[in-house]
Amino acid sequence: MKVHQTKIICRVCGYDDNPSNADRCQRCHSTLNRSFPESAKNSQTKNSSAFPWSVIPLIALLLGTGGMYWFYRSHTTATLKDKPSAVVTPTQQPLGKQPPAIASNTADIQTYASMQDVPNVPTGVFNYGGATCFAAMTxxxxxxxxxKVRPNFHLRYTEPPVNVPPGCSTGIGMLLDGELSFAQNGRSVSDAEYRKAKERNFTLQxxxxxxxxxxxxxxxxVPLPGLSVKQLQDIFLGKVTNWKQLGGPNRxxxxxxxxxxxxxxxxxxxSDRVNNLGRNVKIVRDYTTAMRRVAATPGAISYSSASIAVGQRSIHLLGIARGSSKDYVSPVAGERVNVAALRDGSYxxxxxxxxxxxxxxxxxEQAGVAYTNLLLSHEGxxxxxxxxFAAIH
Structure with missing residues (x-):
């Protein structure tokens, strides 16, 4: 017959394996009350119903902490309702401290000895367009x-929409619309174009x-040696209408x-008078059309990039003088463009x-950076x- 030893349950921690002769709990060392002995057989039942008095301080602590947190949250929420939020999230910046939509990394524009040295040239087909004078470089x-050095960097000239002439403004418009990877431009980007890019969450460089x-x-x-800037202005503004007024033939x-x-x-x-052209000015699509029209029209005059006009035998090139002087500077040196005059500013x-x-x-963006660096290389x-053209490096 198996004898069950009597055990005493601790009223503090609930420990139920204290010997019947123990004065203190073997777990928490609290004084034991021997008036509540339990047999080993019934200990599990008693233990399951015993209340763990030791957790009372912990419960009180949690309730107190929770109450303080609730009070703090209520007070803070009420305060923030009356004040503008200054919380910064990953998608929100405080007003007045907005970073640029896209940070321009000018450090990636470098000059290299050769095209082969230019790094980070992407692979794929990339559209370009804009100023037609760049055709001379091509x-x-x-x-x-x-x-030859980057066979997987495919460049594709992209025509503007039907009935839209190519040019600087057209090219920038196509770049803003995502139709071009980069644009070739013969003028500075305007403030309006910079703003439009920013509105679309990117920047232009x-x-x-x-x-x-x-x-x-x-x-x-019309075999004149040259014209002054003032005379050219008068021609295109419609103030001078006969070559005889400029020392030429009566035409x-x-x-x-x-x-x-x-x-x-x-x-x-x-300059700002460009929209006040004379009534006798005829508008054509591009430089090539202008040269053909001048060659076929007695008394005609037009203009183009030096890179396109120099060497053409069907037209007569004019020297240009500053202001109203007759100190003509020729755009030609021998059979080539007068690059020295372009470089030193005398033209x-x-x-x-x-x-x-x-x-x-x-x-x-990567294609635009790579193309720029290729042109800026010594070889380019x-x-x-x-x-x-005159090189800038």
Missing amino acids: AHGMHSSIA QVPVAIDGIVFFTHRN AIAPISQDPKVHASLKLLL PITRRLFIVIRRDRTPD QQIVEKAG
């Missing part, structure tokens, strides 16, 4: 040289890659221009050419001058 081997000269040319039956002047809303060249001559009408990068953290700048 014609003189810029893109074929790029293809323009990087100069060459210096261009704007030349004026006439039909071959009506037929000015031909590209659309100044699309192309930037004429603004270099007329009166010049401009910088830019690549406009779409800073949107996509492969298009040699092609720039070969094409009839």
Whole structure:
């Protein structure tokens, strides 16, 4: 017959294995009450119903802490309802401290000895467009040289929509709309264009890659040595209408221009008067059309990038003088563009050419940076001058 020893349950911690002769609990050392002995057989039943008195202080502590937290939260919430929030989340910044939509990383624009040295050239097909004068660089081997060292970097010239002439403004518009990976530009990006990019959560960065000269040319039956800037302004504003007024033949002047809303060249001559062209000015699509029209129209005059006009035998190139003087500077040196006059600024009408990068953290941005660096490389700048522009490095 098995004898069950009597055990004493601790009223404090609930320990149920204290010997019957124990004065203190073997677990918590509290004084035991021997008036409540239990047998081992019934200990489990008693233990399951015993209240663990030791947890009372813990419960009181939790209730107190919870009450304080509830009071703090209620008070804080009521206060914040009366004050503007200053909490910054990953998608929210305090007013006045908004970072740029896309940070321009100008450090990635560098000059390299050769095109082969240019890093991070992406693979794929990338659209470009904009200023038509860049065609001279392509014609003189810029893109074929790029293809030799980066055969997987495919460049695709993209025409504007039907009935929309190509040009600087058209190119920037297509870049903003995501139709181009980067744009070739013959003027600075306007404030309105920068704002539109920011509204679409990216930025534009323009990087100069060459210096261009704007030349004026006439039909071959107007053999003047040159014209002053003032005389050219009077022609395109409609103030002078006969070549005889300028020392030429008695023949009506037929000015031909590209659309100044699309192309930037004429603004270099007329500035803010570019939208006040004379009634006799005819608008054509591009430089090539202008040269053909001048060659076929006695008394005609127009303009283009020096890179396109120099070397053309069907037209007569004019020297240009500053102001109203007769100190003509020829756009030609021998059979080539007078690059030295473009570089030192002695030629009166010049401009910088830019690549406009779409800073949107996509492969298009990478393509724009790579293309810019390829043109700025020593090898690329040699092609720039070969094409009839002045290098900037």
